[in-house]
Amino acid sequence: MLVAPALRSLLRTARAAPLASSWVRWIASDDPNFPYKPLEVNATSVVHSRGMELLQNPVFNKGTAYSVAERERLGVRGLLPPQVLPVSRQMARVMDRYWHGSDFISPEEIESGGITHEHTRKWLVLSELQDRNETLFYRCLIENFVEMAPILYTPTVGWACLNYHKLFRRPRGMYFSAFDRGKMSTMVHNWPHEEVDAIVVTDGSRILGLGDLGCNGLGIPVGKLDLYVAAGGFHPSRVLPCVVDVGTNNEALRADPQYLGVKQPRLIGDAYYSLLDEFVQAVMLRWPHAVLQFEDFAMEHAAPLLARYRHHHTVFNDDIQGTACVALAGLYGALRVLGHAPADLTGLRIAVVGAGSAGMGVVSMIAKGMEQHGLTPEEAADNFWVLDADGLITEERADLPAHVRRFARSDERGTDGERLLETIRRVKPTCLIGLAGAGRLFTKDVLQAMAEGKAVFASGSPQGPVEWEGHSHAPSQANNMYIFPGVALGAWLARSGTITDRMLMASAEALAQCTTPAELALGMVYPSMTRIRQAEISLRVAEAVIEAAGALAQNERLLKAKAEGPEALRDYIQAHMYHPEYTTLVYKESR
Numbered sequence: 001m002l003v004a005p006a007l008r009s010l011l012r013t014a015r016a017a018p019l020a021s022s023w024v025r026w027i028a029s030d031d032p033n034f035p036y037k038p039l040e041v042n043a044t045s046v047v048h049s050r051g052m053e054l055l056q057n058p059v060f061n062k063g064t065a066y067s068v069a070e071r072e073r074l075g076v077r078g079l080l081p082p083q084v085l086p087v088s089r090q091m092a093r094v095m096d097r098y099w100h101g102s103d104f105i106s107p108e109e110i111e112s113g114g115i116t117h118e119h120t121r122k123w124l125v126l127s128e129l130q131d132r133n134e135t136l137f138y139r140c141l142i143e144n145f146v147e148m149a150p151i152l153y154t155p156t157v158g159w160a161c162l163n164y165h166k167l168f169r170r171p172r173g174m175y176f177s178a179f180d181r182g183k184m185s186t187m188v189h190n191w192p193h194e195e196v197d198a199i200v201v202t203d204g205s206r207i208l209g210l211g212d213l214g215c216n217g218l219g220i221p222v223g224k225l226d227l228y229v230a231a232g233g234f235h236p237s238r239v240l241p242c243v244v245d246v247g248t249n250n251e252a253l254r255a256d257p258q259y260l261g262v263k264q265p266r267l268i269g270d271a272y273y274s275l276l277d278e279f280v281q282a283v284m285l286r287w288p289h290a291v292l293q294f295e296d297f298a299m300e301h302a303a304p305l306l307a308r309y310r311h312h313h314t315v316f317n318d319d320i321q322g323t324a325c326v327a328l329a330g331l332y333g334a335l336r337v338l339g340h341a342p343a344d345l346t347g348l349r350i351a352v353v354g355a356g357s358a359g360m361g362v363v364s365m366i367a368k369g370m371e372q373h374g375l376t377p378e379e380a381a382d383n384f385w386v387l388d389a390d391g392l393i394t395e396e397r398a399d400l401p402a403h404v405r406r407f408a409r410s411d412e413r414g415t416d417g418e419r420l421l422e423t424i425r426r427v428k429p430t431c432l433i434g435l436a437g438a439g440r441l442f443t444k445d446v447l448q449a450m451a452e453g454k455a456v457f458a459s460g461s462p463q464g465p466v467e468w469e470g471h472s473h474a475p476s477q478a479n480n481m482y483i484f485p486g487v488a489l490g491a492w493l494a495r496s497g498t499i500t501d502r503m504l505m506a507s508a509e510a511l512a513q514c515t516t517p518a519e520l521a522l523g524m525v526y527p528s529m530t531r532i533r534q535a536e537i538s539l540r541v542a543e544a545v546i547e548a549a550g551a552l553a554q555n556e557r558l559l560k561a562k563a564e565g566p567e568a569l570r571d572y573i574q575a576h577m578y579h580p581e582y583t584t585l586v587y588k589e590s591r
Contacts, residue, residue, distance in 0.1 A: 045060065051075040051076060051192055052076075052079060052190075053192070054074055055076060055170070055171050056170070064083065064085040064168070065084065065085055066080065066084070067084060068084065068179075076171075077190060078174045078180065078187040078188070078190050078191075079190055081168070081175050081261060082175060082177040082179055082180075082215065082245055082260070083215075083259065083260045083261060083263070085260070089257060089258065092258070102124055102166075102167065103117060103120050103121070104120075104162075104163040105117060105120050115159045120159060122148075122156075123151050123152070123156050127167075127169075130226075131169065131170060134580075135580045135581070135582060138226075138229055138230055138236060138578075139580040139581075141226065141229075141230045142533055145230060145532060145533060149227065150462075152226045153226070154208060157220060158208045158209070160219045161207050161213050161216045161217060162210060162213065164215075164216035164217075164218065164260075165216055165253075165256065165259045165260045172218075172241065173218055173221060174187075174191060174243075175245060176244045176245065176279050176282075178264070178267055182278075184278050185278075185281070185282045188282045188283055188286045191240060193237055195238050195287070196290050197239065198228050198238070198291045198293070198488055199287070199291070200220075200228070200239075200242070200295050201241075201244060201292065201294060201295065202218070202220050202242075202243055202244075202294075202295045202296045203217070203244045203245075204216060204217025204218075204261075205217075205298035205301065206296050207219075207296050208220075208296065211250070213250065213253070214245060214250060214253055214259075214262070215243055215248070215261025215262065216253070216260075216261065217243050218241060218242075220295055221241030221242060221243065222241045224293070224484075225239040225240075225241050228488060231532045232484075232489045232538045232542075233485075233538065233579075234488070240290075242279075246262070246266050246267040246272055247264040247266045247267060248261060248262070248263075249266050272301070273305075273308070280292065280315075284313050289314070289495055290492070291314045291499075292309075292313060292315045293315075293316055293318055293484065294317040294318075295319065296319065297317070299356050299358065302319060302320060303317075303357040303403075306320060306321075310498060310499065311498060312498075313498070314492070314497060315499065316484075316487065316488075316491075316499045318484045320358050320361035321361065321365070321499075321504055322480040322483050322484045322487070323358055324361045324362040324364070324366070324504070325504050325507050325508045326480050326483050327362045327365070327433065327435075328362075328365050328505065328508040329507075329508040329512045329525075329526065330512075330526065331345060331369075332345065332369075332512035333511075333524070333525030334456040334525045336512060336515060336520055336525075337525060338456065342509060345369055345373055346373050346375050346383075347430075348431050349427065349428070349429045349430045349431065350363075350366065350385070350433060351385045351423060351432050351433070352387065352433050352435060353420060353434050353435060353436050354387075354435030354436030355387070355404050356435070356437070357403070359435030360404055362435055363407055363435075365501070365505070365508075367380040368501055368505060370383065381406055381407050384407045385409065385427055386404070386407045386408070387423065388436075389438075390417055391417035391419055391420075392409065392412075392415055392416060392419075394412055394413070394415055394416040395410045397416055420441065421445055424449045429450075432446075456523060457473075457475050458476040458478045458525050458526065459477060459478065460477070460478050460479070461477065463475040463477070472522070473522060473523040474522040474524050475523075476524045479526075479529070481532065482532065482541075483507055483511060483541065485538045486511075486537070486539070486540070486545065487504065487541060487542075489539075489542040489577070490503070490507075490541065490545025490573075491503065491545060493542065493555060493558055493576060494545070494554070494555055494558060495553065495555040495558075496552040499545075502550075503545045505548075506544040506545060506547065506548035510543070510545075511537065511540075512525075513540070514537045514540055515527045539573050539574060543566075543569060546558065546573075547562075558572055
């Protein structure tokens with residue numbers, strides 16, 4: 001056998017070395033002698049790429065093993081989760097998948113969350129497709145929206161977040177953490193895209209109904225922005241999912257050797273808010289026209305953060321404002337089913353179960369709708385009976401938050417703490433809204449007391465058709481995805497600078513008007529989800545938001561189109577919506 005001199009020398013070196021030090025590592029570099037030049041362990045390699053380009057290079061990519069110094073030096077800080085995992089732990093994760101697969105699903109998840117092995121299988125297929133070919137991914141999603149939205153978002157995204165540290169494959173989005181204090185204004189420039197139109201951020205503190213998932217919460221902004229693209233027409237290269245990792249109080253995650261986030265208890269108080277301030281200032285400074293959506297923050301922070309930023313930036317919270325808009329749109333839709341006008345909202349008597357920040361956000365938005373149709377704030381508040389875990393809330397209750405006290409009953413002394421069934425029998429409300437985290441509160445007795453067989457119904461989760469007295473009724477799904485893509489698109493196109501209550505209420509009325517006469521005849525209070533993009537529901541919501549922005553709109557081209565009439569405005573919006581088609585590519589050297 002003929003052996004090249006360099007290889008013969010290498011073999012002699014390997015045979016002569018003691019067993020403990022005989023390992024020779026081949027280090028790839030731009031050296032023309034590679035691979036004939038053996039290098040010792042811990043040798044240095046020269047690379048000519050940084051940032052995302054480096055992370056997508058399979059020869060040099062280390063995944064989560066880049067040291068803190070390397071992350072800073074190579075421009076990948078923020079593109080990877082905070083935790084540095086050595087190759088041994090990376091290998092352990094790979095071998096776990098090798099032996100056991102990637103279907104990390106427990107019987108408890110199947111029972112409580114409705115997740116099946118088919119859900120997880122489909123999520124993995126779509127995730128792999130998105131990594132390979134985003135155009136094809138979004139084409140599939142848009143044309144199969146009703147089928148795939150529950151795979152990429154609720155409920156399957158909950159499973160993905162629970163296991164995000166096990167499923168991590170490649171960077172998607174940005175990680176800001178407690179370790180990055182003072183660095184965020186420079187970190188944002190590691191993101192490779194100069195233009196960003198929409199940012200969704202979470203702190204991982206209240207992921208769906210799963211609680212504190214820390215850094216794993218990034219799965220929520222990723223899934224949310226998939227819907228921004230598919231339903232709202234944002235370009236996939238111009239959206240940015242983010243997590244601000246302030247630690248986690250989930251002890252199981254902190255103890256997990258594979259967890260990729262900050263392994264310390266959550267920051268609280270001024271330390272927490274100053275870190276969020278730094279994040280908001282950093283992303284808004286680099287992308288001042290982007291819409292920033294807060295997602296799945298614990299209620300103790302969600303409302304204060306919204307109040308902190310909404311008057312200075314194009315910011316909204318979907319859990320509070322999006323949910324409120326969808327609920328208001330549902331009431332307008334129910335009035336249409338009954339043949340009534342939007343102004344008849346003022347005559348509804350509404351029982352509400354749930355007095356948390358999100359729930360009271362819904363109540364406040366409906367009250368604002370009533371005010372828009374002529375009621376005073378006091379008259380609007382008098383149309384609500386709000387119950388929490390302790391029953392009906394009246395002014396007899398001590399220490400009520402300001403946003404709840406406004407809706408506490410002042411005219412029904414002795415009824416504080418009254419249970420739901422008793423309130424319904426006494427008050428005879430025309431509308432019942434569930435806004436509590438606890439389920440199974442609307443018992444058979446409660447529903448019969450409301451009016452059996454006469455309900456106009458919508459739920460947060462999809463429900464099948466109901467046969468009643470020879471007629472088929474199609475329950476609607478009160479889903480935020482009807483609202484947030486169009487709201488964000490309209491605010492971004494308008495360059496409005498803020499998102500006002502007037503813009504949000506306009507989105508609710510626009511959504512209600514999208515329901516067709518045929519859908520109304522089936523009892524549907526929302527349009528079919530199949531029409532969210534193909535029938536341009538998001539476009540019509542965006543159009544209403546732009547109209548409501550009024551003088552806040554600072555986009556001169558849009559204002560010119562708006563002045564030419566509704567058709568020109570719709571054409572302008574449509575022209576700025578992404579459509580997943582292959583384009584001809586031309587190579588140009590970067591400077």
